[in-house]
Amino acid sequence: MPFAIGQRWISESENNLGLGMITEVNSRTVTIFFPAADETRIYAAGGAPLTRVLFNAGDTVTHRQGWQAQVIEITVNNLTALYLVKRLDNGAEAVLKEMDLAHQISFSKPQDRLFGAQIDRSDRFALRYQALLHQQAQFQSPLRGLRGIRAGLIPHQLHIAKEVGQRLHPRVLLADEVGLGKTIEAGMILQQQIFAGRADRVLIIVPETLQHQWLLEMLRRFNLHFSLFDEERAADFAATEEQVERNPFDSENLIICSLDWLISQPKRGEQALRTQFDLLIVDEAHHLAWAPKAVSPEYRLVEGLAKRIPSVLLLTATPEQLGLQSHFARLKLLDADRFYDYDAFVVEQRHYRPVAEAVQTLLAEKPLSTAEKNAISDLLAEQDAEPLFNALDSRNEAEKALARQELISGLLDRHGTSRALFRNTRRGVKGFPRRVYHQINLAPPEQYINASRLSGENPEPLFGNKEQGNKWWNFDPRVEWLITFLKNQRHEKVLVICRQAQTAVQLEQALREKEGLRSAVFHENLSVIERDRAAAYFADQENGAQVLLSSAIGSEGRNFQFACRLVLFNLPENPDLLEQCIGRLDRIGQQRDVQIYALCFADSPQRVLADWYHQGLNAFEETCPMGAALFEKCGQKLRSFLQHPTESAGFDRFLKETEKLRLQLKRELEEGRDRLLELNSNGGEAAQRLAEAIRAEDYDTELVNFTLNLFDVIGVEQEDSGEKSIVITSTGTMLVPDFPGLKEDGVTVTFDRELALAREELEFLTWDHPMLRNGIDLVVSGDIGKTAASLLINDKLPPGTLLLELIYVVESQAPKGLQLNRFLPPTPLRLLLDGKGRDLAAQVSFSRLEKQLKPMDKHVANKMVKMIRPNIEKMLVMAEQQVAERAKTVIAAAQQQADSALSHELNRLNGLKSVNKNIRQDEIDGLETLRIQSLAALAKANWRLDSLRVIVSNKS
């Protein structure tokens, strides 16, 4: 092509110079200036490594002033081009001279890049294809959001997380017994929702004492960076002279704040209500008290939020702590349609047994008796159970299993609280240590007797302000006992729980002054930072405090399983609080038996309570799920014994009665409600298999190879640091200025879960890690590897045989809210065409071909592409025709999958509506609209050429 001044060309060997302009031409040389790089090159006119840039009608071009336009027509005048264009900014038509084109140029279509001399390396093309395949696999993987957490693989947690995390808008109460990992479950649900694009904005509301713990857990285990909001932070958004007041909750996407703060500062609660969040988590949700005539402000606030926020997770280990009504009210927050009438709920609770039995038979894969079939038909009155019974008799095992599963989930859904409530118990989760109870009976000091103060459960506050000799810690034998106990166990960490902050503070002083014992205190009058500092001081194994003296607030949520000795200086006032206290130590990760010491004075209310807890409820040595119910039932009698602790008549009988009631309730719960809940909550064998599947993916060679290759191709330096970890650092020669997650001074990464658990400073790499997800994104959304040219060394092919390897991507560009990636993620389709347009992809796999390829010199590649451009263009047309069929099949399968998944959900809701008149029609309509919109969007799904490689054969 002849050169002329003003023409635009690009360098074939130095793409980064941008779009050059010919400034001088003579018979021997051509001079070209590259304004973007401010460089001039002079080439021999004959063999200049330059490619002419000409646009065609329909292409988008950029003017050097920055505006963009679409080419309508091109005319060439005196060897330079004039483009008639339509501006994209204002729609006006204009003439754009070639020399006025922007100096930076980047072709995005692979064929434009190929013909525009922007040919990339073959290894980058391969990386791009692998990245596309992995991206697709990750979108479809059932393990997404579950496998990347820095945590052990515990089946019941994984089961709940998977079951709930994949729902469109999960609204559930996570009520595992204390210390079984509700925080981890909530985090995994959240992670899946984030990955699915369903949750961007998340609000976590927790008690003040747990804010930092949540902040750390989210970061450490899930790589989620939350921001902590309190009054100080919110005050930054106050109105100034220049600005009106802004809503602080609009300023971040992931927010943690305390319930106490939102309640004490009603304005903040209102601001939270005015912000749109996608997901709400409320920890220690038993604080949301509700009674018909006494709705707590906490409940009211969360009720308001739960009405606006589509996904809600409530967490509590003791759901019935404030009574069954409050429990029901909380379930109502989650699903007002399912929990619409308290009386009906109470009746329903009594009728779990036949449901549990029917489910049990189905689970055991035993044939159903006629009576059982009748019972099921009654229970599932709204639907015809007959076809499912017939399917159970079928010979087709898969059909049978499906029918069984449908019956079970139908029964659980409609007649249990199961869809909204998950509860695992220690009984169902193996590997917990024992709890050993020690009742320490002490003689009461005279002061307490004389002052007739034994009628109070904690006498010591009355002796806190007395003159020195009469201060309680100078005569209370519990102090001496504690000192001796601590001295005898110098190397053991001990958690001491008192009822009041004052007791903890005074005890600290006494231990320090009397024996120089180091202790940390933890109570409500300390700031949040001071509390965290105290907890950290206690946790420090080398230089930390031997003992943590805590008021009752230390009994919630905290992780103290590194200690195994609990001293109850005062006894908690109800069985659920007692369980919360013991749960600080008796939690996942506890390696030793938990030793519980209750300090009691003879004939004191504390002694009465201790005996009732121990002999009546057995609540020290075992969890007592029926504790709250028994406390309600026996409360009055218990109070009378507490008021008259010296009158023992009838007390033994009362203890026996309580025990009898407990055993009876236990049996009922185990056969009925709890059995059902557990069946639904622990996931059985499927959960074990899930854990196994994730374990098998840890250290997966595909993952390791891809990651190392990614680092390699991008130019990230890797150094093996032994012990299954690698140090990676950025270099000045990386393909991109920044690699996601790579810090300036490097990062140490590992693929080993155990190592990552033991060494928190290491990044635990899985397909879910941001470094991989963003790294994949970096490759597939950019231009890396969009084109390549390679030599195929194969003696069987005639030299010069041309093959074109094309990667198309089928995708749907629908609004994010439809979350179509679950049905149709960007899906790569590979074609390998020969000159006649035959697709050899099925015969010659990517990896097989890859092994026979050799890189081609860039200069040679550009020359070759120029020469064979007409052939390539013909093959591109043939490829377009061939890919269409395959892409349509992919789209049709996605449509079918979407239809069946969304129709299933719709049928479920319709089914529920027939037993529950309160199911809102608008909810059903909403789901139907979603189904229609999703199918319509999928019908518009399209495909595009993503990348291509020119391959020419040669002899070895």
Ligand SMILES: Nc1ncnc2c1ncn2[C@@H]1O[C@H](COP(=O)(O)OP(=O)(O)OP(=O)(O)O)[C@@H](O)[C@H]1O
């Ligand atoms: N899968 C896991 N791998 C490692 N540690 C875990 C795992 N699950 C839970 N833990 C640890 O066990 C302890 C209890 O977990 P978590 O705090 O989530 O329980 P919880 O049910 O919320 O407890 P609580 O009822 O006290 O609020 C924590 O220290 C947590 O880090």
